[in-house]
Amino acid sequence: MLERRNPIAVSEAVKKVMEFAYEEKVEWVSLTDSNARFLAEDIAADQDVPSFDRSPYDGFAIRSVDSELATKENPVQFKVVGEIGAGFVYEAEVQAFQAVRIMTGAPIPAGCDAVVMLELTKNEVQNGETFMSINRAYEAGTNISYQGEDVKIGEVLIEKGQYINPGVVALLATFGYAKVPVYRKPIIGVIATGSELLEPDEALAPGKIRNSNAYMSMAQIERAGASFKYFGKFSDDLDVCIEEVKKALAEVDLLITTGGVSVGDYDYLPAIYKAIGAEVLFNKVAMRPGSVTTVAALDGKLLYGLSGNPSACYVGFELFTRPIIRKAFGSNQPHLRREKAVLGEDFTKANPFTRFIRAAVHYDQGQLIATPSGFNKSSAVSSLATADAFIVLPGGSRGYEKNMFVDVLLLDDLQGSEWPWDNIKKYSK
Amino acid sequence: MLERRNPIAVSEAVKKVMEFAYEEKVEWVSLTDSNARFLAEDIAADQDVPSFDRSPYDGFAIRSVDSELATKENPVQFKVVGEIGAGFVYEAEVQAFQAVRIMTGAPIPAGCDAVVMLELTKNEVQNGETFMSINRAYEAGTNISYQGEDVKIGEVLIEKGQYINPGVVALLATFGYAKVPVYRKPIIGVIATGSELLEPDEALAPGKIRNSNAYMSMAQIERAGASFKYFGKFSDDLDVCIEEVKKALAEVDLLITTGGVSVGDYDYLPAIYKAIGAEVLFNKVAMRPGSVTTVAALDGKLLYGLSGNPSACYVGFELFTRPIIRKAFGSNQPHLRREKAVLGEDFTKANPFTRFIRAAVHYDQGQLIATPSGFNKSSAVSSLATADAFIVLPGGSRGYEKNMFVDVLLLDDLQGSEWPWDNIKKYSK
Numbered sequence: 001m002l003e004r005r006n007p008i009a010v011s012e013a014v015k016k017v018m019e020f021a022y023e024e025k026v027e028w029v030s031l032t033d034s035n036a037r038f039l040a041e042d043i044a045a046d047q048d049v050p051s052f053d054r055s056p057y058d059g060f061a062i063r064s065v066d067s068e069l070a071t072k073e074n075p076v077q078f079k080v081v082g083e084i085g086a087g088f089v090y091e092a093e094v095q096a097f098q099a100v101r102i103m104t105g106a107p108i109p110a111g112c113d114a115v116v117m118l119e120l121t122k123n124e125v126q127n128g129e130t131f132m133s134i135n136r137a138y139e140a141g142t143n144i145s146y147q148g149e150d151v152k153i154g155e156v157l158i159e160k161g162q163y164i165n166p167g168v169v170a171l172l173a174t175f176g177y178a179k180v181p182v183y184r185k186p187i188i189g190v191i192a193t194g195s196e197l198l199e200p201d202e203a204l205a206p207g208k209i210r211n212s213n214a215y216m217s218m219a220q221i222e223r224a225g226a227s228f229k230y231f232g233k234f235s236d237d238l239d240v241c242i243e244e245v246k247k248a249l250a251e252v253d254l255l256i257t258t259g260g261v262s263v264g265d266y267d268y269l270p271a272i273y274k275a276i277g278a279e280v281l282f283n284k285v286a287m288r289p290g291s292v293t294t295v296a297a298l299d300g301k302l303l304y305g306l307s308g309n310p311s312a313c314y315v316g317f318e319l320f321t322r323p324i325i326r327k328a329f330g331s332n333q334p335h336l337r338r339e340k341a342v343l344g345e346d347f348t349k350a351n352p353f354t355r356f357i358r359a360a361v362h363y364d365q366g367q368l369i370a371t372p373s374g375f376n377k378s379s380a381v382s383s384l385a386t387a388d389a390f391i392v393l394p395g396g397s398r399g400y401e402k403n404m405f406v407d408v409l410l411l412d413d414l415q416g417s418e419w420p421w422d423n424i425k426k427y428s429k
Numbered sequence: 430m431l432e433r434r435n436p437i438a439v440s441e442a443v444k445k446v447m448e449f450a451y452e453e454k455v456e457w458v459s460l461t462d463s464n465a466r467f468l469a470e471d472i473a474a475d476q477d478v479p480s481f482d483r484s485p486y487d488g489f490a491i492r493s494v495d496s497e498l499a500t501k502e503n504p505v506q507f508k509v510v511g512e513i514g515a516g517f518v519y520e521a522e523v524q525a526f527q528a529v530r531i532m533t534g535a536p537i538p539a540g541c542d543a544v545v546m547l548e549l550t551k552n553e554v555q556n557g558e559t560f561m562s563i564n565r566a567y568e569a570g571t572n573i574s575y576q577g578e579d580v581k582i583g584e585v586l587i588e589k590g591q592y593i594n595p596g597v598v599a600l601l602a603t604f605g606y607a608k609v610p611v612y613r614k615p616i617i618g619v620i621a622t623g624s625e626l627l628e629p630d631e632a633l634a635p636g637k638i639r640n641s642n643a644y645m646s647m648a649q650i651e652r653a654g655a656s657f658k659y660f661g662k663f664s665d666d667l668d669v670c671i672e673e674v675k676k677a678l679a680e681v682d683l684l685i686t687t688g689g690v691s692v693g694d695y696d697y698l699p700a701i702y703k704a705i706g707a708e709v710l711f712n713k714v715a716m717r718p719g720s721v722t723t724v725a726a727l728d729g730k731l732l733y734g735l736s737g738n739p740s741a742c743y744v745g746f747e748l749f750t751r752p753i754i755r756k757a758f759g760s761n762q763p764h765l766r767r768e769k770a771v772l773g774e775d776f777t778k779a780n781p782f783t784r785f786i787r788a789a790v791h792y793d794q795g796q797l798i799a800t801p802s803g804f805n806k807s808s809a810v811s812s813l814a815t816a817d818a819f820i821v822l823p824g825g826s827r828g829y830e831k832n833m834f835v836d837v838l839l840l841d842d843l844q845g846s847e848w849p850w851d852n853i854k855k856y857s858k
Contacts, residue, residue, distance in 0.1 A: 031629055032659070035648040047633055049811070056738070086737075087625030089636045103696075104737060105625050107636045151811050158814055165841070166648035167813030170739055173641035178630035196516030196534050200460055201607035204476055207518045207536045212602035219464040219595035230461070267532075308515075308533060309485070310599055340795040366769040366834070368795035382478070382580050384596030385587055405795070412594070414841060 005284035007291065010319065010354055011421035014335070016281040017295055017320050020302050021327040021334075024183040031172055034164050034180035038225060038329035041181040043158045048148035049174060053108040056145045060099040060121055060132055061090075061112035064140040072135045075122070080130040084109065099132055108144055115143035161330030163414045183329045185227045188321070189252035190214050191244065193234045193260035193268065194308055213258035213313045216384070217306065220317045221256075223412075224325040234260070234268070241268050242275045245303075249276075254301055256321065259308030269294060269305045278303055286395065287354045290315040314384055315356045318411065331416060336390070336409035338420035340427075343391070343406045344371030348399040354424070355395070358387035361408065370408045388412050397426050404428075434713035436720065439748065439783055440850035443764070445710040446724055446749050449731050450756040450763075453612040460601055463593050463609035467654060467758035470610040472587045477577035478603060482537040485574045489528040489550055489561055490519075490541035493569040501564045504551070509559040513538060528561055537573055544572035590759030592843045612758045614656045617750070618681035619643050620673065622663040622689035622697065623737055642687035642742045645813070646735065649746045650685075652841075653754040663689070663697065670697050671704045674732075678705075683730055685750065688737030698723060698734045707732055715824065716783045719744040743813055744785045747840065760845060765819070765838035767849035769856075772820070772835045773800030777828040783853070784824070787816035790837065799837045817841050826855050833857075 008016075026040040055061065062078060070076035076097070083101035084090040090100055094111035102108070102115060121132045151157060157171055164172075164182070172180055192214040200210055211233065218228040231248045234241050234257070249255050260269040273280055278296035283305075285293050289312035294305035302324065306316040318336055326334035341361060359370040370391050373383040392407040393400060400406065405427035409420060437445075455469040484490065491507060499505040507528035513519040515534035523529055523540035531537070531544060550561045580586060586600055593601075593611070601609055621643040629639055640662065647657040660677045663670050663686075678684055689698040702709055707725035712734075714722050718741035723734035731753065735745040747765055755763035770790060788799040799820050802812040821836040822829060829835065834856035838849060 031644055032647055032657075035651050051633060051638065052636065085625075086623055087636055105623070105638065157811055162814075164648075165814070165817075166645045166652060166743065167816055169648040170641040170645035170743075171811060171814050173629045173644040174639050176629050176631075176633075176639060178628070194515055194534070196514075199607070200602045200605050202605075204480060204605075207481065207516055209480065209534065210603050210605060212599040215460055215602040216595045216599035218461055219593075219598040222464050223595060228461075314595070314599075339792045342795060363768045363797060366771060366797035368792060368797070382586055382600060385591075385594070385600050387596055388594075412843060 007284040007286040008282050010287050013282050013285045021324055024328040026181050027184045028179045028181055031178055031180055034182055035169055037164050037182035039160050039162045039164055040183045041160050042156050045151045045153050045155045045157055046175050048153050049151040050145050050147055053147050054145050055102045055106055055115045057117045057143055058104050059115045059117045061102045061109050061115050062099045064114040064138050066097050067137045070134050070137050075133040075135040077131050077133040080132055113140040114138040186253040186328050187227050187229050188221045189229050189248045189255040190217050191231045191234055191257045193257055195236055197233055213310055217256055217317055224322045226325045238268055242272055245272050256304040258306050258313050333416035333418050335417045335420050337413040337415050338407055338409055338417045340405050341368040341370040341408040343400055343402055343404045344369045346402050350398050351395055353395040355393040357391040358383045359389045359391045360386050361389045392424055394424050436713040436715040437711050439716050442711050442714045450753055453757040455610045456613045457608045458611055460607055460609055463611055464598055466593050466611035468589050468591045468593055469612045470589050471585050474580045474582050474584045474586055475604050477582050478580040479574050479576055482576050483574050484531045484535055484544045486546045486572055487533050488544045488546045490531045490538050490544050491528045493543040493567050495526050496567045499563050499566050504562040504564040506560050506562040509561055542569040543567040615682040615757050616656050616658050617650045618658050618677045618684040619646050620660045620663055620686045622686055624665055626662055642739055646685055646746055653751045655754045667697055671701055674701050685733045687735050687742050762845035762847050764846045764849050766842040766844050767836055767838055767846045769834050770797040770799040770837040772829055772831055772833045773798045775831050779827050780824055782824040784822040786820040787812050788818045788820045789815050790818045821853055823853050
């Protein structure tokens with residue numbers, strides 16, 4: 001039963017997957033729970049910010065006209081007629097040569113049009129009355145934060161799909177979002193396949209390896225922003241597996257299996273897809289690692305058959321699963337962020353396929369440099385720990401030299417790319 | 430009661446805070462809960478990886494010597510004497526011109542020293558026996574992943590302090606860490622101060638603003654990796670505040686108050702610090718925004734008095750609180766990551782102090798470009814939402830022009846800097 005498979009281009013494979021993209025439902029969570037989620041509605045200002053003219057400093061509110069003649073030699077004195085703390089309103093109208101002691105954030109009293117910082121005033125008490133004097137003139141508007149100068153009412157401040165960071169949380173608080181509309185997290189099922197697999201708490205045995213892919217995928221699911229549900233390891237019995245997949249699919253939004261997608265006789269996935277009636281979108285991609293990545297669909301739900309090889313599994317997730325998750329969160333840039341970087345060392349291996357090299361990026365004078373993360377055989381689990389990018393090397397090339405420009409896809413990134421798959425090429429040095 | 434304060438340099442202020450740095454306790458969590466935490470012990474390999482010589486492909490294991498004379502014209506035929514799936518061990522020793530069908534990940538049978546990929550073989554059944562033939566020679570070692578070629582037993586793979594990303598999770602799984610030693614998350618208390626503050630679910634009123642700083646700080650605490658505990662808003666009564674601070678301090682590892690640190694009469698923090706006997710490390714920093722940032726210490730616990738102004742509060746946290754958290758997680762690079770970037774637009778405002786400008790970074794041909802995020806008055810809450818860096822402009826300069834190099838501190842970063850505060854300067858264009 002030797003199956004011949006036709007590899008398709010990475011961009012074609014991603015396109016086929018993205019036909020199943022969807023937008024998640026909205027759920028409302030408390031403001032403190034909204035951090036690091038994705039906003040599901042546009043947020044417009046329900047008020048001006050500031051919502052009133054206010055003082056950005058501690059000082060004295062005055063009428064600027066009264067300060068016109070103030071100099072070092074001839075300071076002008078003001079009678080301090082009151083004080084106003086943040087959160088309070090000064091009720092009277094301020095008259096000529098009167099000043100009101102004002103705290104940071106307090107509203108400017110009627111009649112005043114400037115604030116003098118506290119440290120630029122001289123204060124004295126005469127006969128039980130307080131006076132303050134200044135030794136220079138202030139223009140109208142000095143040290144006043146005007147109503148609406150930061151944000152005007154009605155302005156759309158954040159669009160849906162935005163990742164909620166601390167600055168966004170501040171905006172949401174400012175505009176009264178005690179509850180925040182965020183996208184529901186898709187639930188992604190994970191099943192491990194392979195008779196050779198032991199769970200991390202089992203002792204090693206001859207021919208066996210520990211199951212790292214399922215745990216790695218779960219961490220990738222979380223990094224992308226979704227939730228996981230782990231169904232453990234497949235049975236060795238095909239009929240049982242078929243039931244396991246059916247049961248799992250009913251409980252999740254999409255399903256990942258790790259391993260079991262090679263052309264070997266022992267790999268069950270193709271048989272399972274057939275048995276449950278799933279449509280195979282592709283089962284071979286012209287790339288390394290991850291060429292056996294398989295994606296199928298059943299009733300609109302995607303089934304990812306990721307490779308049993310850790311690096312291939314990792315790449316398969318980031319290329320094909322991540323954008324579905326980010327698209328579910330309303331992102332217009334659901335794919336890995338593509339940037340140009342300078343290659344940090346030679347990579348001489350020729351390769352007929354598009355290759356995704358695990359890499360660590362750093363900066364030199366602000367220039368992004370990408371260096372392959374150690375040993376790049378596809379089994380090398382240790383290099384995944386330090387990788388924060390893939391170097392994308394298009395196929396058909398005779399190797400790459402240090403200091404050439406290359407395309408990189410950034411892994412620890414919140415921004416993404418709209419479509420990183422056009423014009424990936426070998427750049428001249 | 431006008432207090433005069435002496436501003437200290439940012440680097441001095443950070444140094445004073447870092448004298449209180451400490452390393453957190455270790456706690457053991459399940460592998461799936463360890464994602465995005467910080468590793469609290471070095472992880473060394475308890476086995477070689479691979480732990481046996483194995484096949485990276487589906488194919489046939491052979492003795493390479495038998496393939497020596499194989500050519501297109503004269504293929505060499507092998508008798509298929511068995512098959513071996515991943516997770517199983519082939520018991521017999523393979524003899525001359527015998528081959529064993531081998532699956533990806535299965536151990537190389539005794540006697541064999543090469544694997545021929547399945548698609549490069551021709552298979553036929555003759556008289557009930559299976560044969561496979563090949564039409565080229567294979568060198569010893571072809572398609573064999575050797576024991577220990579990825580990782581050698583005893584090798585330290587990840588050092589404590591490492592952020593646990595999906596690749597690290599894979600490593601932990603491989604080496605049997607069903608439970609993972611991670612640093613406990615410090616609990617950081619947050620108290621909001623200010624009579625002007627309304628909670629997000631309260632309706633606006635004259636002179637009042639919604640409390641955004643406390644919620645923003647809590648999101649910053651989470652981004653840095655710690656936990657928060659929100660104590661709500663201070664009472665307006667000083668004696669009550671003193672009790673509130675004492676109570677809060679007993680429940681947390683460090684305490685942040687937002688607001689209440691200006692020199693105005695209504696600002697309680699200095700009085701509270703005095704009443705509880707806290708030592709004030711500094712109460713004025715030569716920087717904008719955030720000059721009134723105050724840090725005090727009591728019984729080894731830090732009390733942060735962050736500004737009531739959102740941008741100043743944000744900067745104060747990232748400069749002074751974040752490194753304490755990251756140091757608690759064993760990081761040698763606890764400070765914001767400093768890199769050089771090209772300034773994306775003119776910034777002409779002269780300034781006697783070191784200035785931290787909220788900025789958004791992007792790349793052009795892999796070169797980091799930093800552009801101020803909109804309106805940079807210190808009250809501008811809206812620009813915090815899009816900021817992912819601070820541009821650091823040293824004081825005393827006469828303004829900056831587009832395309833100059835500047836120092837930036839990256840906010841959405843996992844790597845950090847060891848000490849970003851030396852030699853911050855104005856670069857020539």
